[in-house]
Amino acid sequence: MIVESIGISLCISGLLFSAVRKTTLDQQKIQHTFKNIDYDAKGYAPTLLKTIKKDSYFEYVYNVPYGLIDDDKLQPVLQKTLDKPVHVYFDGKLHVRVYHKKLKDRYNYDMFESLGGWTIPVGMAQEGVVYHDFDTIPHMVVAGSTTWGKTVFMKMLMTHLIENNPDGVEFYILDLKGGLAFHRYRNLKQVKVVAGDYKESAKALKMVKRDIKKDMDYLKSIDAENAKEGNLPTRKFIIIDEAGELKPEKSMSDTDKEYAKDCQSIMNHIARVAGQVGYKMIFGTQYPTKEILDSQIKANAVARVAFRLVTSVQSGVAIDQSGAETLEYPGRAIYKTVKEHIVQTPFITKFEMQEKLRRYEVNDDTTREESTTPRTDTITIG
Numbered sequence: 177m178i179v180e181s182i183g184i185s186l187c188i189s190g191l192l193f194s195a196v197r198k199t200t201l202d203q204q205k206i207q208h209t210f211k212n213i214d215y216d217a218k219g220y221a222p223t224l225l226k227t228i229k230k231d232s233y234f235e236y237v238y239n240v241p242y243g244l245i246d247d248d249k250l251q252p253v254l255q256k257t258l259d260k261p262v263h264v265y266f267d268g269k270l271h272v273r274v275y276h277k278k279l280k281d282r283y284n285y286d287m288f289e290s291l292g293g294w295t296i297p298v299g300m301a302q303e304g305v306v307y308h309d310f311d312t313i314p315h316m317v318v319a320g321s322t323t324w325g326k327t328v329f330m331k332m333l334m335t336h337l338i339e340n341n342p343d344g345v346e347f348y349i350l351d352l353k354g355g356l357a358f359h360r361y362r363n364l365k366q367v368k369v370v371a372g373d374y375k376e377s378a379k380a381l382k383m384v385k386r387d388i389k390k391d392m393d394y395l396k397s398i399d400a401e402n403a404k405e406g407n408l409p410t411r412k413f414i415i416i417d418e419a420g421e422l423k424p425e426k427s428m429s430d431t432d433k434e435y436a437k438d439c440q441s442i443m444n445h446i447a448r449v450a451g452q453v454g455y456k457m458i459f460g461t462q463y464p465t466k467e468i469l470d471s472q473i474k475a476n477a478v479a480r481v482a483f484r485l486v487t488s489v490q491s492g493v494a495i496d497q498s499g500a501e502t503l504e505y506p507g508r509a510i511y512k513t514v515k516e517h518i519v520q521t522p523f524i525t526k527f528e529m530q531e532k533l534r535r536y537e538v539n540d541d542t543t544r545e546e547s548t549t550p551r552t553d554t555i556t557i558g
């Protein structure tokens with residue numbers, strides 16, 4: 177009995193000693209970093225106020241001298257120095273959160289629990305799984321340079337929403353990279369359109385605009401403020417991949433320019449008025465510039481997912497801060513609404529998607545029309 181309790185107390189003191197050693201080491205390295213990158217005001221560096229110990233991280237809170245504010249380079253430098261994931265934020269005090277473990281570079285889709293409804297898993301963060309609810313925040317920007325995970329993410333989102341609501345979700349997909357990425361899903365009963373060029377895109381969006389008007393008139397007639405309150409069973413997702421292609425360019429024919437302008441004006445309309453009526457826009461782009469992500473879209477697409485981008489300027493346009501240019505792995509992203517999280521997004525293969533969605537395929541367009549809720553204005557392209 178005595179031997180056992182001595183063993184337990186030795187073990188506890190061992191753990192405490194190891195935690196103290198780790199925090200002391202972190203603190204020393206952080207303080208040296210402040211000095212080496214001149215993070216001070218007239219020689220006065222931040223001073224440690226307290227240390228918060230949590231299961232997954234230690235957080236060091238610093239008093240900072242007046243006039244010293246947040247600095248974008250602090251987080252990447254500390255991350256490299258400590259060789260651990262670090263999150264730096266500033267709320268009058270400077271917080272340096274140092275996580276014990278690094279995120280893995282792959283988490284398979286099937287390990288993410290479904291919360292049902294209009295919620296999707298955005299990915300695994302240090303704090304656990306992060307979800308996004310499209311009924312709370314309807315529109316989303318998904319930015320990322322090519323080959324860093326944007327398309328896999330949009331396909332994962334589609335798979336999850338179909339699995340959650342096979343009879344209540346509809347997709348209108350503008351696949352402006354030639355219709356290749358989403359073409360194979362055109363026969364799913366939930367996919368109303370896969371538009372592969374400007375003409376088809378403009379036609380699809382005009383159809384969406386007409387539906388929005390009908391749904392708004394209906395909600396007004398029953399005095400409901402939004403789709404949820406009006407018990408509208410269907411949510412419609414407009415996926416745009418690649419939004420940059422809709423910017424009218426000199427190289428386009430005059431007709432295509434007109435179609436592209438029509439598309440932009442309807443996209444702005446959807447972003448401004450249609451979120452609460454049950455229309456959700458997923459705005460994918462590999463070139464986040466001010467022209468492509470214009471102020472209307474940005475003001476209304478409050479949820480942002482940024483995979484690796486080329487420059488901090490692009491990151492600034494996509495998520496209003498730098499950081500996406502430093503993401504290290506495909507599938508790693510910054511998810512930002514009011515708060516921001518670094519996540520490893522769920523990975524799903526084409527084969528897994530096919531296995532999950534095969535049952536919703538309809539063989540030809542006639543069967544497809546019959547198998548979906550009848551709508552007089554549904555068209556099928558692609």
Ligand SMILES: Nc1ncnc2c1ncn2[C@@H]1O[C@H](COP(=O)(O)OP(=O)(O)OP(=O)(O)O)[C@@H](O)[C@H]1O
Nearest residue numbers: 282321322323324325326327328506507521522523
């Ligand atoms: N969530 C993820 N976790 C781990 N690896 C991923 C993840 N998402 C994508 N990848 C890897 O990155 C590769 C490229 O992904 P994806 O096709 O989505 O890129 P993309 O940015 O959409 O490129 P493009 O713009 O050319 O279509 C995938 O084939 C896969 O190997």
